[in-house]
Amino acid sequence: MLLPRNRGFVHPIASEITPQAVFNARRRWLAAAAALAALGPRVAWPQAGTVAKGAPLPAARSSVPGAFTMEKATASADATSYNNFYEFGTDKSDPARHAHTLKTRPWTVSIEGEVRKPATFGIDDLLKLAPMEERVYRLRCVEGWSMVIPWVGYSLSELIRKVEPTGNAKYLQFVTLADRAQMPGLRSSVLDWPYVEGLRIDEAMQPLTLLAFGMYGQVLPNQNGAPLRLVVPWKYGFKSGKSLVRIRFVEQQPTTSWSLAAPQEYGFYSNVNPKVDHPRWSQATERRIGEGDLFAKKRPTLMFNGYEAQVGSLYAGMDLNKWF
Amino acid sequence: MVLSDVTRAAAQAIVRHRAAKPALFVAALLPLALLVAGAVNHTLGANPAETLIRSLGDWTLRFLCLTLAITPLRQWTGLPALARWRRMLGLFTAFYATLHFSAYAVFDMGLAWPDIVRDVAKRPFILVGTAAFLLLLPLAATSFDRAIQWLGAARWQRLHRAVYGIALLAILHFFWMRAGKRNFGEVAVYAAIVALLLGWRLVKATRGARYFMKLGSHSAKG
Secondary structure (H helix, E strand, C coil), X not given: CCCCCCCCCCCCCHHHCCCHHHHHHHHHHHHHHHHHHHHXXXXXXXXXXXXXXXXXXXXXXXXXXXXXXXXXXXXXXXXXXXXXXXXXXXXXXXXXHHHHHCCCCCCEEEEEECECCCEEEEHHHHHHCCCCEEEEEEEECCCCEEEXXXXXXXXXHHHHHHHCECCCCCEEEEEECCCCCCXXXXXXXXXXXXXXXXXXXXXXXXCCCEXXXXXXXXXXXXXXXXXXXXXXXXXXXXXXXXXXXXXXXXXXXXXXXXXXXXXXXXXXXXECCCCCCECCECCCEEEECCXXXXXXXXXXXXXXXXXXXXXXXXXXXXXXXXXX | CCCCHHHHHHHHHHHHCCCHHHHHHHHHHHHHHHHHHHHHCCCCCCCHHXXXXXXXXXXXXXXXXXXXXXXXXXXXXXXXXXXXXXXXXXXXXXXXXXXXXXXXXXXXXXXXXXXXXXXXXXXXXXXXXXXXXXXXXXXXXXXXXXHHHXXXXXXXXXXXXXXXXXXXXXXXXXXXXXXXXXXXXXXXXXXXXXXXHHHHHHHHHHHHHHHHHHHHHHHHHC
């Protein structure tokens, strides 16, 4: 967006995003609905979701260009109850229901491959590695819905600089936790576990690429990828791996889970692009979760999810139809 | 499923009770009532449009299975009176299918017909679902007694056998819809039910054909 930064927009503090009264009202209706559902045939009632109750994670407003959208943030109740995290089940309400079994401490992330200083970081070291920033990003899912989420974290480039990549490090592969004891979804063969994702090193170094530890001013809820995850705002959501345990610096383009599962549908890049449709549906528009009533019109999807000014140059000269 | 005489008599009494049909009618409207209440009270989750569209699709499939189950159930349980429920269940299938398609057209596509046409052409699972829905309409439109008279029982029956094809399309629609996540658990359950209900008819039809062929060969000899 070609809007000046710092034009006086005051971002709401996290606790204001879902007013307590609204939340309580939802709870009351949920209880009433549950009572009603018990009488009648079972309808698949999704849970209204839990507001993030994690410990506060203070952060200063980010000064990275593009890191603060002016758009209204999605209610945290929605962002923490409507999730794709297949390790806890494929239904969107599954992660909020099942992710309580995830143990986020102790937690380590090992950095391997083409780096001069390979290391295994404990979560507390990572939390202190760079100052925490709040960033408000649009999130566009490949399925055609979107949210606006205030994340807390710092640029992945901070970590990359610490481990000093060699000249051979052309790509990063992100490996996420796959532990059957903690993740009931691993019993399903929907994907090859562990879930792996990847970025080109220049994409990983782009300051918008965020290593996130929190959202809505608090530590990440388990269902959103605790204790740390990636957020790459100009790519479809599945590129942003959750609950990271390993980052490999490699020379060849790494395998990614979805391009392995359906290579004709999901490419390595998976940049948000309204002009390149998914083989089975249009990507021209998106439903913004929580925006308007049932009859609200979908909104047009923006090139690179609205981050073209910041990241467009990374793909100069590339045929984005081919490198989808 | 052979019932004891006492059980069958009791079941027969329930099926034939004059409150049975109105009760079934009310029960069949309950899923819709719960969904409407959920939409009004904002308890359908973060994406209520998606919940509505998918739940209405689920209920269409459930009513389709119930409708197809009537004839086999009549035989297995020895309760021919069950037939009096079949038309209502069939019409509720068409009712929920109409709501399912309308919810897609309104909430997902904003009633933009050029977009809908493009979407139907682009997505095989939408195409198959739309085909199943359109095929269901003439069946619903000819469900009343007069229609049977006008068409003649044989032609009417041939027309209404289209429901078998519709059931297969509905399963394919559900399968393709879930193919994106390779999440086939529920699809398998519905596919098994439909396979059982249609398979039973197929076995009966071929047995019948063999019986008549036998009759034919006997008479040729004689």
